[in-house]
Amino acid sequence: NPLFRSHGRTWHLRLPWGWNTGQSGPLETNWRPNANELHNAEVESICKKYLELRYRLLPFNYTIAREARDTGLPMMRALWLHYPNDPQAVGLGSEYLWGRDLLVAPVVEKGANSRRVYLPEGDWFDWWTGERLPGRQWIERPEDLATMPIYVRAGAFIPLDPVRQYTDQPYDDDGESLGYLHGSDSKETWIHFKWQDAARKLTIEPGRQMKKWPGGTRVFDVEVADSAAKPKHVEFHGRRIEVFTQRLRADKD
Secondary structure, three states: OOOOOOOOOOHHHHOOOOHHHHHHOOOOOOOOOOHHHHOOHHHHHHHHHHHHHHHHOHHHHHHHHHHHHHHOOOOEEOHHHOOOOOHHHHOOOOOEEEOOOEEEOOOOOOOOOEEEEEEOOOEEEEOOOOOEEEOOEEEEEEOOOOOOOEEEEOOOOOOOOOOOOOOOOOOOOOOOOOHHHHOOOOOOOOEEEEEEOOOOEEEEEEOOOOOOOOOOEEEEEOOOOOHHHOOOEEEEOOEEOOEEOOEEEEEOO
């Protein structure tokens, strides 16, 4: 897994974007933290928070890794890649996109209690608070040691898993063979989500890349970031499907 570790020699510099969040970012150094620095309750709780986030993001990372294989787009992206006509985004090197939909603004200043963040075009949701913010603006975000600024692009779908303590199970293909290289992996699962904001309609479709539905049941927990935009109805493959509070079932039929 790609790592994201700071070059700081103090644990305050390494948190919250240092070694403990490393599983969700792209850079690695050979430096390791002093074990004694990590044995305190404050650091341990922050480490736990971001390691669990790493496991929850595995399906998202798996998806953008496949996108990287198919298109050549990197998993970590400079803002100018998707916002080439925005002078602020083009000249910005202190933030990055993780895939298309997550914007990350690492805190690198020791003792910082705020972080100036640029949000490009469109609306963005604060990962931690759910606050919706318009883009094309700079914001001053209050900071604490445990909170790394992460924003989700409005309209995006971020597939998440429950917290896991292991990584040895397949997610969207068989996880072992190279059949996907030749389009022969019958266990490969592509599912497209589309949200229509005005109609408050969520549509779920099997992807065109999939030769056939691999069978069985898929369970989705769909959380709408904007509480005012809860779906009126949900369609799967052209048919309305049952909604259990926010739990969606899609079976092979």
